[in-house]
Amino acid sequence: MLDGKKKLRVKCMKCGKEWEKETLVSWGPDDFTSSLCNSCFREVISPIIHKKQLREGNFDCFGKAGDYCDQHQCKYREWCLRWEKAGEEIKKVAVAC
Numbered sequence: 001m002l003d004g005k006k007k008l009r010v011k012c013m014k015c016g017k018e019w020e021k022e023t024l025v026s027w028g029p030d031d032f033t034s035s036l037c038n039s040c041f042r043e044v045i046s047p048i049i050h051k052k053q054l055r056e057g058n059f060d061c062f063g064k065a066g067d068y069c070d071q072h073q074c075k076y077r078e079w080c081l082r083w084e085k086a087g088e089e090i091k092k093v094a095v096a097c
Ligand code: SF4
Pocket: 061, 062, 063, 064, 065, 069, 070, 071, 074, 075, 076, 077, 078, 080, 081
């Protein structure tokens, strides 16, 4: 079976952890892109968002809700809940290896 999905290596610029993401373009084995892994992303972004939330008169709840939050209007929602999903992806990749 032909698998049309192409993978690009991604390396965390903070801790050096590597994973793969699907892309539309073909990449060689030596190509990679820099990003932040889930835990580093959370580490870097949380204090910044917490400050913003407090300044806006809200709770500093960013990153503390796990994978469920009923505040659908929250402008940080995508980031806040993002790594739970990304974490599952990483688990899938780890199992496949
Ligand atoms: S989605 Fe928004 S309201 Fe919900 S926990 Fe995250 S930051 Fe807080």
